Amino acid sequence: MLYSTEKGYKLERLEEVERYSVSLQHHVIHDSFAVILGDVLFLSQQNELTGYLQSQESNLLDQAGAEYLAFARNHTDYDQIRYLNAAGKELIRVNNTVDGPRIVAAGQLQNKAKRYYFLACNQLKQGEIFLSPFDLNIEHGEIEKPYKPIIRIGTPIFDAQGNRAGIVLVNYLGEKLLEQIRNSAFIARGKAMLLNSDGYWLLAPDAQKEWGFILNQPAHRIGAFDAEAWEAIRSQTKGQIRTAQGIYTFETVYPAQSEYYRSSGGAAHPFAQSRKQFAGKEYHWHMVSFLSHSDLEKADKILATKYFIIGASGLLLVLSGSWAVAFAAAKRRVYQKQLKELALFDQLTKLPNRVLFFDRLTMMAEHSRRYRSQFALLYLDLDGFKLVNDSHGHDVGDQLLATVAQRLQSICRRSDTVDRLGGDEFAILYANLRNVGELDTFARRVINELSQSIDLSVGSVRVGVSVGIALFPEDCDNVETLVNLADRAMYRSKDSGKNTYTFAHA
Secondary structure (H helix, E strand, C coil), X not given: CHHHHHHHHHHHHHHHHHHHHHHHHHHHHHHHHHHHHHHHHHHHCCHHHHHHHHXXXXXXXXXXXXXXXXXXXXCCCEEEEEEXXXXXXXXXXXXXXXXXXXXXXXXXXXXXXXXXXXXXXXXXXXCCEEECCCEECEECCXXXXXXXEEEEEEXXXXXXXXXXXXXXXXXXXXXXXXXXXXXXXXXXXXXEEEECCCCEEEECCCHHHECCCCCCCCCCEHHHHCHHHHHHHHHCCEEEEECCCEEEEEEEECCCCCCCEEEECCCCCCCCCCCCEEEHHHCCEEEEXXXXXXXXXXXXXXXXXXXXHHHHHHHHHCCCCHHHHHHHHHXXXXXXXXXXXHHHECCCCCCECHHHHHHHHHHHHHHHHHHCCEEEEEEEEEECHHHHHHHHCHHHHHHHHHHHHHHHHHHCCCCCEEEEEECCEEEEEEEEECCHHHHHHHHHHHHHHHHCCEEECCEEECCEEEEEEEEECCCCCCHHHHHHHHHHHHHHHHHCCCCCEEECCC
């Protein structure tokens, strides 16, 4: 009975973990694309490039190339950054080499007028964004080896008179995204898979089956391996299905859903026309976690062996008081859980309190040292909270704090931590920081979110927030000093007129 009960519970738990893992991978993709698309818009509006379009002065083109090179040094996720004129000729190209980013000499620049991504991007309206299929890089008409997965993101450029002046295009290193998906899949037993809209593997348990659509290998797609699974994945936005092969957990991923995004079906050959054109909201992949029956059987054998041993021993050790002992142990676990929540979480906002904040801050610092990564601490203090609290009473003040906590959680990623340190002070641990530009965008979003009108029982109120930001380990590698730096930066924000943010290193 115990074996049968736990077998069912264990399967339910495995399925739940698979769903959480796929959802986490989905968020990883969306977070990555938000940064990429922001970078492309920044490059398209670069001052020196705009000046060159107006004057056609070669020195301004050189200056624009130097700016692209500086950008590439701080954004190593891009294999190429390019500006192509309206005829498809590369005028600026920065390559990411083993020795770092390099500007390509004028004599080595190529004409890409016949490539599908130039044709598709050059037809877009001002402000529209082009996303290519996730495929392999092609150089001089041949697929580059070893394979280099690439996503091309571009936008058309127009001069002051509204005439087409070419495109700005970046080649995002797709292996970076695939590696992030692999890393975020560690919590589940299943094998992470990424499929394009036609069911071809972009990421597969067997690397030999990847990129079948560009290598002209129609058998290398999930429909040929498991038609029942592909039908469910293709026809549903998200779900979980068990077939003869195993358990599939899946979600459809839309990297760019805005009406301003456009894409194409790509081409199977270097100079072929794109197979189709479609709006960005139609551009999608399928994130899948696959748990094979052989993996399930291994787990079942371990469980069966465990309960055979327990059952054989239990027959010799059964006592009349065993039920009472088990019941007492269960009650103890419940009480321990309740005490832990009281000790580590703020009861008003349900956020981690100061004790848990320092514990997670210390763990994040250790992770940063080990993997040589960065994170940021944002120290927040509400502007105008005391006036609301004094005017309407503590109950209304508590409503305000609870609403602020909900808004902060809604704009943070799953990998981030929002904490209430006490009173009207909050903190955010921003994990996996790639560049400071992310924090500018995020801090402005925090200020904008908390500056919106808040509906309470007494009516609508408005508050602001002053933010101090410290970086680990750039500003310091001691957690207590990091908190003090962020705190002092927050007070400088208040002295600067409130409702703003300040970096500690500034």
